[in-house]
Amino acid sequence: MRYDDMTEAIGNTPLVRIDPAVHGLVNIDLYAKMELLNPFGSVKDRAALQMIRPLLPGAAERGDTVVELSSGNTAKALALIAGMHGLPFKSVTNRMKVPEIKDLLLLLGAEIEELPGQAECLDPTDTEDPLSRMHATLSANGSGYVHTDQYFNERNVEAHLHGTGPEIVKDLDGRAPDYFVACVGTAGSSTGTARALRQHDPDVRVIGLVAAKSDFIPGIRTIDEVHEVGLFDPGVYDTLETITSDDAIDGLLTLVRRCGTPAGPTGGGAFQGAVRHLRPIDATLTSRRTAVFIVCDRVESYLSYLRERRPALFGRPSRRNDVSTLTAEEIAAAPTVGVEEASRRPGLIIDLRNPHAYRALHIDGSINIVDELFAELLHGGLPFGRRQPVLLVCPVGEKSARYAALLRRMGHLEVRSLAGGVIAWRDAGARLVRD
Ligand SMILES: Cc1ncc(COP(=O)(O)O)c(C=O)c1O
Structure with a gap:
């Protein structure tokens, strides 16, 4: 194998059969499309190359900066490709939540601009959202940027329509699998691959996976966020199912330790x-079927993510006072207050959002303790007196309700969560201040 540059090594990843002794399915052959073997480490290498290729000559001529809204694999691949052409790369994001990835991007020479806001994929109807404003700036002619625009760029889908999908068919001797399972981030890989497979067999069942509400799995959207993605087309998926970070880590351990x-x-x-989707189907089958799922990237970048969620794997004691140990009943019983009552008797107001969002707008007198830091504080015990009235605030009132439930369990009886979060406060016309 001899190449002129590393981008030629993108694609043609192996399709590897998972040992039935591991997955336990009797009538279904389960294969993994090993996108982790792309040269820059992920499925996003394909989309990055496909999106940037036509922009490179103009960018090189003008000395533009390549820019993308990404906190992970797309940014990594674009930083490497831009570097190969002597171009700077800038990643704009509001969710740089995995420290190893941030460090890696900096090592690759990327500039990182962190913005306030809710979702990384912008809502084009919300012109006040900092990401939407940034998007408009980037897309303007003569901005000095070339913007690959992964959430809206059809070339993201095409990378998989012409690459990932046909490769799977070729490796299955010209047949499409009966089931195709993929996680949904920008929706590019699932949409493009599904389209290619259905060109061979319109009956392929496509299972899209998103993170459960309020959960965090780096690289993919939650069930609430997915509808904001420009490339997301619900018609692509026969079913859209949720997975939890616990499911993801259980699966990761199986792949790492057994496969x-x-x-x-x-x-x-x-x-x-x-496996969860296929198990009940498998039990009813009388002839063989084939299923394919995508392994998007590698484990090494997620050690801190894993350490935080499964300390025992690293020989560390499990965490006390952790929101992940709350039951659904405890969360449902979290003490909440509406805007009117909260503004009458606020007490100590703790805003759990990121510092950028806090700086942009917050409740007067509130203090900012970003939720990851607040979680750390609680592991050590109550950081304030039991009788100190506390109002917890987050974007929409979900995270703050969990922490309120946890504080309740820890014996703090004067804690409340602001129902509907800062958004409800703003919508009620209550006063917000800017730093
Ligand atoms: C780790 C990881 N898994 C899955 C995906 C989903 O891929 P797509 O954006 O094609 O939906 C991404 C996308 O960034 C990712 O980084």
């Missing part, structure tokens, strides 16, 4: 989601 596959959390989630 010789150092997969990241979404690869693990895809495996787990595939």
